[in-house]
Amino acid sequence: MSDLLIKCLSYSQAVRIYVANTKDIINEIGDRLNYFPSALAAMGRVLTVGAMIGSTLKGNESVTVKVEGNGPIGLIMVDANPKGEVRAYSQNPHCHFENPDTHKLDVRNTVGNRGFISVIKDLKLKEPFIGTVPIISGEIAEDFAYYFNISEQIPSAVSLGVLVDEDSRAIHAGGFMVQLLPNASEEVIEKLEEKIKQLPPMSKLLSQGNTIEQIAKLIGDETTTIIETLPLEFKCSCSKERFARGILSLGAEEIKQMIEEDKEARTICHFCGNEYYFPQNELNTILESASKKRK
Missing domain, CATH: 3.55.30.10 (Hsp33 domain)
Known part of the structure; x- marks a missing residue:
């Protein structure tokens, strides 16, 4: 039922x-x-x-x-x-x-x-x-x-x-x-x-x-x-785009540190358990956006 x-x-x-x-x-x-x-x-x-x-x-x-x-x-x-x-x-x-x-x-x-x-x-x-x-x-x-x-x-x-x-x-x-x-x-x-x-x-x-x-x-x-x-x-409203916005909100310095130390990022939704993977090239794109935002 x-x-x-x-x-x-x-x-x-x-x-x-x-x-x-x-x-x-x-x-x-x-x-x-x-x-x-x-x-x-x-x-x-x-x-x-x-x-x-x-x-x-x-x-x-x-x-x-x-x-x-x-x-x-x-x-x-x-x-x-x-x-x-x-x-x-x-x-x-x-x-x-x-x-x-x-x-x-x-x-x-x-x-x-x-x-x-x-x-x-x-x-x-x-x-x-x-x-x-x-x-x-x-x-x-x-x-x-x-x-x-x-x-x-x-x-x-x-x-x-x-x-x-x-x-x-x-x-x-x-x-x-x-x-x-x-x-x-x-x-x-x-x-x-x-x-x-x-x-x-x-x-x-x-x-x-x-x-x-x-x-x-x-x-x-x-x-x-x-x-x-x-x-x-x-129904969970999470998405990779939403987590990307979350990473963007960390600011350029923190994203740069993330790339230097880990070369990637993995995020997990606490509501549904879905994992979203961000390889280095995607983090670089987010870093570019964060750097432009700062200017």
Whole structure:
């Protein structure tokens, strides 16, 4: 089953529900960059919520989500857009924690319980929208529910789950995001809170065989309607030209030193693992451009 995201309206159009399946994208990134199990689970949770936030945007808008905790994984960053294109980066994908009592993956200790979450939306205006809140849990779902409630002032519930096997492959992965619309009554809020309280964790909902459509119905009421189905895909925007511009920005002196010492350059994209090779003749061309720029 390919990764998908659905957007729904429920409770007579008083509640918006997003549900996503993200297993394939998480495994593609995990395979490309050799993620360890709890790092894969942490990155996967951030990627899932990033994809859901991306789906709230329009046209050529985009979002960058950053989780900067004090745990060993360091910075986790996700780029997403309303076309369903998403990519993710972790500073240290080679870390792993398990709870010694339950032997379950320990995302909180992987991410850390102190730090910040930032959501940067490029809405094609003069300045991007930037919302930042402290990490309150490190489990990711609770942190993003807090972000929506505090920074965007949208009452929200978030559930995220990534079930990983011993070979560091996601078996099930996805999440849901539920947001109240301004017309939600107290009665609707009470019903919704009760339903969400009774739901098992997201990874269990998926491992029980529920589809994302069935999960949306478990959250919503009989008025639940799917208003959009969005295929999700891993897409990295890196290119050799982009890395060449990065080398150019180093300036003539540093490029000259690079040529004298190494005679070549190899650059690796941290999002997808692609390597770009610049032999000496290409570095000489970049050096010429840098020298002209300086004059």
